[in-house]
Amino acid sequence: MDLTPWMGPVNSGLVLLILTMLLPNLNLQTMQAFVARKLSRRTRRLAAYIDPYLSITIHEYEAGRMTRSSVFAETKAYLDGAVGSRDGVGVRHLNAEDTRGGGDKVLVLSMADGEEVADNFSGATLWWSSHFEKDDDKGSRASPRRSYRLVFHERHRDLVRHAYLPYVRERGRAFMAQSRRRKIYTNIASSGWRDDGNYTYSLWTEAVFEPPKTFDTLGMDPAKKKEIMDDLDMFKNGKEHHRRVGKAWKRGYLLYGPPGTGKSTMVAAMASYLSSDVYDLELTSVETSTDLRKLLLQTTSKSIIVIEDVDCSSNLTGQRKAGGTTGKDGDAATTTPKIVVDRGGGGGHSKVTLSGLLNFIDGLWSAFGEERLIVLTTNHVEDLDLALIRTGRMDKKIEMSYCDLETFKSMAKIYLDVDVDSHKLFPTVEDLLREVELVPADVGEHLTPANPRDDADSCLARLVNALQKAKANKDAAANAQGQDEHTGAIV
Numbered sequence: 001m002d003l004t005p006w007m008g009p010v011n012s013g014l015v016l017l018i019l020t021m022l023l024p025n026l027n028l029q030t031m032q033a034f035v036a037r038k039l040s041r042r043t044r045r046l047a048a049y050i051d052p053y054l055s056i057t058i059h060e061y062e063a064g065r066m067t068r069s070s071v072f073a074e075t076k077a078y079l080d081g082a083v084g085s086r087d088g089v090g091v092r093h094l095n096a097e098d099t100r101g102g103g104d105k106v107l108v109l110s111m112a113d114g115e116e117v118a119d120n121f122s123g124a125t126l127w128w129s130s131h132f133e134k135d136d137d138k139g140s141r142a143s144p145r146r147s148y149r150l151v152f153h154e155r156h157r158d159l160v161r162h163a164y165l166p167y168v169r170e171r172g173r174a175f176m177a178q179s180r181r182r183k184i185y186t187n188i189a190s191s192g193w194r195d196d197g198n199y200t201y202s203l204w205t206e207a208v209f210e211p212p213k214t215f216d217t218l219g220m221d222p223a224k225k226k227e228i229m230d231d232l233d234m235f236k237n238g239k240e241h242h243r244r245v246g247k248a249w250k251r252g253y254l255l256y257g258p259p260g261t262g263k264s265t266m267v268a269a270m271a272s273y274l275s276s277d278v279y280d281l282e283l284t285s286v287e288t289s290t291d292l293r294k295l296l297l298q299t300t301s302k303s304i305i306v307i308e309d310v311d312c313s314s315n316l317t318g319q320r321k322a323g324g325t326t327g328k329d330g331d332a333a334t335t336t337p338k339i340v341v342d343r344g345g346g347g348g349h350s351k352v353t354l355s356g357l358l359n360f361i362d363g364l365w366s367a368f369g370e371e372r373l374i375v376l377t378t379n380h381v382e383d384l385d386l387a388l389i390r391t392g393r394m395d396k397k398i399e400m401s402y403c404d405l406e407t408f409k410s411m412a413k414i415y416l417d418v419d420v421d422s423h424k425l426f427p428t429v430e431d432l433l434r435e436v437e438l439v440p441a442d443v444g445e446h447l448t449p450a451n452p453r454d455d456a457d458s459c460l461a462r463l464v465n466a467l468q469k470a471k472a473n474k475d476a477a478a479n480a481q482g483q484d485e486h487t488g489a490i491v
């Protein structure tokens with residue numbers, strides 16, 4: 001930040017020069033300094049009398065630095081918030097941008113170049129203006145230089161420095177957290193030119209993350225849902241606690257259950273709830289444990305790292321007993337066997353070892369100070385090595401199972417907006433759900449109206465129909481098995 005008081009029309013250095021020329025023989029340096037100080041003070045007073053306004057300029061990029069100034073970003077967020085609301089009615093030219101993720105699209109309005117907006121704070125009026133310059137020497141590839149200028153009366157100098165600017169930064173940060181587009185990263189390397197004209201190479205490719213499901217639209221036993229949300233709250237607000245007890249600020253979640261029980265949906269809901277970016281790590285595309293480590297180093301803090309279907313990603317089952325081989329990348333833990341991972345369709349082999357994965361998970365906590373969450377999902381928890389899922393690595397293990405009565409009630413509320421307890425078909429559904437296993441994905445399918453004439457009654461009737469069919473199949477299978485056993489006994 002560059003604090004430059006307006007110095008007035010008279011340059012005190014020039015005055016000093018004239019004085020020195022007029023009094024060459026005196027050569028009294030102290031006298032000259034004294035006069036200069038006096039004059040400088042007077043000119044400043046005169047300047048303040050003529051123009052009592054001060055200005056502060058906030059540049060997007062601070063001199064000599066490649067990274068965007070956080071003060072600029074916070075100020076921009078604050079001003080975007082102000083001009084988008086009633087406070088910004090004085091602004092005549094706005095830029096419109098659709099920025100919010102999470103399926104909740106919001107048009108964010110910001111000040112166009114050269115626009116001004118007035119702000120009131122503790123009885124003082126302050127003026128912001130936006131500026132945009134291009135460096136003509138660099139031609140078309142020159143990065144634009146943006147800045148905001150704040151102008152205020154000199155009597156508000158202390159108020160601005162000690163109260164207003166901290167307030168702007170805090171509000172800006174809060175606004176950024178609300179409106180920022182969340183990103184999902186996949187481990188496919190990418191490169192390209194950044195806005196600031198620099199070339200970047202990343203091991204991750206990013207896309208805007210707009211998960212369709214949140215905790216509000218995730219059908220689940222309300223008590224279980226609350227328990228998970230409370231756990232996430234505790235984690236989110238746990239910075240001070242973790243610092244005090246000297247523990248790494250991390251949490252590992254294991255979501256397990258059959259296909260279609262909502263594991264991926266739960267990950268999306270968690271990311272929405274925590275307003276986090278997601279790193280979707282496809283282990284089969286990672287060749288070596290060293291590559292895994294490099295990927296970890298390129299993740300940002302306050303994000304969720306997800307490894308979906310970890311049981312399919314690599315053979316983590318019982319391999320520890322099988323004897324050791326050294327990884328191609330020279331993994332330190334050579335006593336742990338190599339886990340050979342088939343790369344989908346590629347024909348090659350990933351050589352990520354179990355120890356590599358364990359190191360990755362452990363490294364996640366030690367390498368960074370900020371909150372880290374890792375989520376593993378699997379259909380076959382029984383196949384996973386116990387070391388991977390032990391407490392300390394996976395702190396919370398959540399079973400995602402077939403649709404039970406509470407999950408059904410919550411899904412009926414979400415999909416059909418009805419309280420099913422009083423519906424005439426409820427007792428039938430209740431009885432059938434006790435006997436038949438149907439995953440939430442299928443229940444959701446039946447509860448989704450298929451045409452405009454479909455209502456709650458017809459959707460529930462369709463679900464009952466599906467449950468009855470499933471029950472008939474189950475009974476037939478049980479009968480067939482009974483027959484076989486019977487026949488076997490005779491033979």
Ligand SMILES: Nc1ncnc2c1ncn2[C@@H]1O[C@H](COP(=O)(O)OP(=O)(O)OP(=O)(O)O)[C@@H](O)[C@H]1O
Nearest residue numbers: 217218219258259260261262263264265440441444
């Ligand atoms: N509890 C739920 N509430 C609402 N919708 C759900 C729920 N569970 C699943 N669904 C719906 O079912 C579909 C499949 O769910 P999802 O992909 O989360 O299952 P999964 O457990 O990750 O399956 P897999 O093990 O095959 O990856 C999603 O489109 C989602 O909308």
Ligand SMILES: [Mg+2]
Nearest residue numbers: 263264308377
């Ligand atoms: Mg899934």
